[in-house]
Every structure is written in C-alpha cells, then in structure tokens.
Amino acid sequence: MTNKGAISNFIEKYYLHFNAAALVDAAKGYEAQLANGSKMMVTLAGAMSTGELGKIFAEMIRQDKVQIISCTGANLEEDIMNLVAHSHYKRVPNYRDLTPQEEWDLLEKGLNRVTDTCIPEEEAFRRLQKHIHKIWKDAEAKGERYFPHEYMYKMLLSGVLEEYYEIDLKDSWMYAAAEKNLPIVVPGWEDSTMGNIFASYVMKGELQASTVKSGIEYMEYLADWYIKNSDNGVGFFQIGGGIAGDFPICVVPMLYQDMEMEDTPFWSYFCQISDSTTSYGSYSGAVPNEKITWGKLDIDTPKFIIESDATIVAPLIFSYLLDM
Structure with a gap:
C-alpha cells in the first residue's frame, strides 16, 4: 500500500461530498486504471500552460502517469513561452x-492578456518564431514533414533556447x-x-503547407496508437x-463504425473537469452518459464529471496520483 502524503490525506479527510467527493472518486479511478495496466490520455484545453500547470x-x-496527451496549439506553445520569457509576464489581478x-x-505594450496574466509578445512569441522558422525551413529543404509537436520537440532538444530559460526545466x-518523446495530438493547431x-x-x-502534417494525419496517428495500446x-x-x-475521443467510434473494426475497445475510464453548462447544448458540458450514445463510452465505463475550476482541481488530483 502506497503511503500518501499530506495533500492526499487532506483531500481524503475533508473532500467528502458534491464536487469535492467527485474529485476524490475520479483520482482513485485514475489510480486504479494505472494499477490495472491501462494507459491514460490527458487532454488540455483553455490556458493551462499559461496557468503554469507544468509545475505539477x-x-x-516523468512518473509515467500519462501516456499520451491531446492539447490545443496554445497549450503546446505557451508552456515553452513561459520557459523562455517568464520574467516578462505581467499579472493583472x-x-x-x-x-x-x-x-x-x-x-500597445505588446502584452496579450489571458485572464489575469499577460504574455509578452516580443520575448515570448518572437523569441520562439526565429528558431522554429529555421527548423521548419530546414525540414522542408530536406523534404521532411513533421507534426507540430515534433517540431517543438526538435526545438527544445536542440538546445537553441537554453540561453533564454527563466524557470527550472523541471517545471516545463x-x-x-x-x-x-511522448505522443501528443494537437487538433486545430492552425489557430495557435x-x-x-x-x-x-x-x-x-x-x-509549403505540407511541411507541417495535418489534422487528418493526427487522427490517423492517434488511431494507430490506440490500436497498439488499448489491450488493457x-x-x-x-x-x-x-x-x-x-x-481524440472520436477515435473509438471512428475505428469501430467507420473502419469497421468491431473489436475496438471503448475508452476504459472517463473524467472531465468542466464548468460548461449542459443546457446550452455544448458538447463540452454534456454529461458522460451522453457519450454512450455516440459509441465513445461503454455502459460500465467508470465516469466522473467535476463541475469546477480546472486550475484548482487538476493540481489536486495530480497531487493525489503523485502521493503528495
């Protein structure tokens, strides 16, 4: 039995009802998935990277608690922007x-606001631009094509950004x-x-547009990964x-309905942290059971929804999973 730390013990002692209880149930369900040998996808929307979720x-x-990520293009780049320009960010309480x-x-000051935090255009956007542009150009000259996240990996691992680092690398x-070389899917990267x-x-x-691989190729990449990793x-x-x-959640019905791979397993666990409202007709706010009708989740899939602020909830769940 793993010994839990002070944060985890606090959560188990006081988070007993409503959204708090759902948080604990979801964390324990996530932990059970990993213990059973299941893989886990984490999806990042919003401005989680600018919110410095990378700290946890x-x-x-690093501890293999996540095996694949789906994120917006903004989250892909904003973690690196924070890495190289942190001291130039401005908070607006x-x-x-x-x-x-x-x-x-x-x-006019080159400060692009995300809620209470402003990203500095010159130090963040333009600092990355000159380096990623060279990587795109070099790949195209060689007739090579990569996904958006692969280009970012190349930039990070090449060392060209080291002179700019302003936070501890362990927080990126x-x-x-x-x-x-963790698999990442970045749908809609073009809007970043x-x-x-x-x-x-x-x-x-x-x-050339073809130098960066497309969203359809990302779906194909995800489908191939899912087929190879879904046995448990x-x-x-x-x-x-x-x-x-x-x-990414659509890869399951795509495989068994459109590819006619009828033995494709459903997602084995589902949890969403959201404050979206179901009555507005939003997909994001739909209760998990609605996903059964779309062929994404099974009747018996463990399902959790935590109607709260992800900047508060996600670090707590991750702390529980890390035995903090």
Missing part, C-alpha cells in the same frame, strides 16, 4: 475592472514530454500563434472542453 504536470509525465482603453494600452511539461505564423509564411510563399484499456482524463477533448 511535468512530474506526472484587477482584470475584471479594465476599461477598453486600458486593454488597448496593454496591446513540454520539456518532460520531449525527453520521453505559431500556427498563425506558419500560415503567414505559407501565404508569403516562404513555406485507455482512459480519458479531460481538462476543460473544446477540440482538445472532442477530437
């Missing part, structure tokens, strides 16, 4: 009170993932800053909603 998520990766003029002033989940920059080079005739089940731990979750 990197350790989850009173963000709810800002006037349009004050928002404009932030823009992308660096931890790069070291393990680096995706926009790449598109601009394509429009200017400097790069694959769990689905969804932080937030959106495309980071909607895209």
